[in-house]
Amino acid sequence: MNLEQLEAPIPDGAPHGVWSINTDRLSDGEFAVAGVRVSDIAKEFPTPRYVLDADDARFRARAWKEAMDHAFADLAGAHVYYAGKAFLSKAFARWMYEEGLHIDTASEGELRTALAGGVPGDFCGLHGNNKSRAEIELALEQNVAHIVIDSLAELEFVNRVAEDLKKIAPVYLRLTTGVHAGGHEFIATAHEDQKFGLSVSTRVSHQAIARAAELSNVDLIGLHSHIGSQISATEGFAQAAQVIFAERVWAHEQGIEISEIDLGGGYGIRYTADDDVPPNPREFARILADVVRKHVSESGLPAPLISIEPGRSIVASSTLMLYTVGTVKDVAIDSGLRTYVSVDGGMSDNIRPALYEADYTAAIVSRDSDASRTRARVVGKHCESGDIVVRNVALPSDVKAGDLLAVPATGAYGRAMASNYNMLPRPGVVAVENGTLKELIRSETINDLLSLDQD
Structure with a gap:
């Protein structure tokens, strides 16, 4: 197909x-x-x-992988993280890995399920606004690709746990961009008054970037954005990406280099015949790649490695x-x-x-x-x-x-x-x-x- x-x-x-x-x-x-x-x-x-x-799920995973590989072939490449919160089992995690996808997890249970399915730790990421010590320790012991940080307090906590384990924690900072999208208030996740992320508008994002650069057991490798769920238009993703890239430029001006950007998930599907037909993966990938090219051209910075986190659009x-x-x-x-x-x-x-x-x-x-x-x-x-x-x-x-x-x-x-x-x-x-x-x-x-x- x-x-x-x-x-x-x-x-x-x-x-x-x-x-x-x-x-x-x-x-x-x-x-x-x-x-x-x-x-x-x-x-x-x-x-x-x-x-x-099963073939449907594999096909949709493959469609995202091929679309992102094609769109970012002339840049620094792209990774597709399947958002395990949508649905996860050992076999399903293995299928996603076999199709070339990474696995995004949001708890110890999700991470252990992916690992039990045969997914290597460095093909997993860990989310969560209130991670336990056990979750952080597991992530570090399994050498996950990144841990996504939601607050200044969590940044300090992850650093302490990593210091205790004599590890360096690879982290993304999740930023709230102010770009709102999603089909319901509870699934729009980039506004200020909610539990996720570090605010760009109040410059908490700057505090977090600067502090992460100072900490001895944290390696700030990326910035993260997630604007909501069940989104069928591309404009919000492009706007949020521009905000994130502006933060990357600010970090560079402070002497802090950030090599990876995660633009999240939330790509919509059709639940009924009355729903709009959302853009397919190739269209989404092209829009995101165009924003990256514009950022590289205007900033003079090298292209970052891009990752996205589709879940619903693969399994629903x-x-x-x-x-x-x-x-x-x-x-x-x-x-x-x-x-x-x-x-x-x-x-x-x-x-x-x-x-x-x-x-x-x-x-x-x-x-x-x-x-x-x-x-x-x-x-x-x-x-x-x-x-x-x-x-x-x-x-x-x-x-x-x-x-x-x-x-x-x-x-x-x-x-x-x-x-x-x-x-x-x-x-x-x-x-x-x-x-x-x-x-x-x-x-x-x-x-x-x-x-x-x-x-």
């Missing part, structure tokens, strides 16, 4: 980015993922279940959430009727609609139907009125208990943010590759939950 096919429709006519590239509607109306019918998946791995199209559309329909009922509303379709999961396996008011779509995937469409709302089984999976979607009016229903684009943050609300076990993740099913993460059981109870 080539990069242009990222925008191509899949066989059932849905826009790419909503269903994975290997999701098909068969002649009898049933969906298949990479050649495996969803009914066969559900028989072997009962619902609810995350179903991951690779995965659908497979449910079984239970209760179906019609509810009278001002404009007529709404059909409530209850499934065997809910906000415990996808919190984003409740947390961010995120929109998704859904389809009955176990059969075809000639019935008229009804205005439906897909809801979960939790004791919570906000337990909504899909707020508004047109489903066949003959939807019934036992139907398999799928919600696409759930690979990012679905399993990663899953909970045990109402003591529901978290669903497992099964990958489909070349007609073969592989369980990446098994479903929890009630016994798993009870085993934690130390009565």
Whole structure:
């Protein structure tokens, strides 16, 4: 596949980015993922279940790697860090590494998962605004590529830990650029009034750069920017990059050379057919490379090594959430009727609609139907009125208990943010590759939950 096919429709006519590239509607109306019918998946791995199209995820990772390599070939090169917070397992981390990507982690658990998957320490980065001593020690012992610093206090802490271990900590300083982007207040991360980063507008960034240069057990190798999530326009990334490069120029004027710049992630996808089509990786890479060339030309400084951190744009559309329909009922509303379709999961396996008011779509995937469409709302089984999976979607009016229903684009943050609300076990993740099913993460059981109870 080539990069242009990222925008191509899949066989059932849905826009790419909503269903994975290997999701098909068969002649009898049933969906298949990479050649495996969803009914066969559900028989072997009962619902609810995350179903991951492995080739889709690999393809999207490869698309980012190839795009960045091409765009930065005449500069100092580029690294792509897969943002493990979107979804991570040992096998998935290994797949990303096999495609040439690094892994961005934000906790000891994520870092240990990447390492257990066979990713070398120097192919990992460590984020987090409140890292523990254990996390910093692990990062230094594994020789991670960089530790991202969010505050002056953390800078001093990392230096002390590195001194105790007789190590030099390679660090990035995360700067808040004032460039705001993202689909919800909680996922816009470059404004001042939030927990991440060192402010550019108040010159805390200058304090941090100067102090990092003084510390004996810290090596300031880079600056970092992340402006938000689910962003479908390029302007914000370009503006933030310009702010970061101005900080690099200021550091140079102080005699401090910074050789690497991380421009973060947050690249958006399509969750429904109504969403805008975001630029593909090649377009994003070209925009970023143009900003770097302008910086090099105007400053006279050597080109920095660039890194980015896509997560959602690699894994989200690779995965659908497979449910079984239970209760179906019609509810009278001002404009007529709404059909409530209850499934065997809910906000415990996808919190984003409740947390961010995120929109998704859904389809009955176990059969075809000639019935008229009804205005439906897909809801979960939790004791919570906000337990909504899909707020508004047109489903066949003959939807019934036992139907398999799928919600696409759930690979990012679905399993990663899953909970045990109402003591529901978290669903497992099964990958489909070349007609073969592989369980990446098994479903929890009630016994798993009870085993934690130390009565």
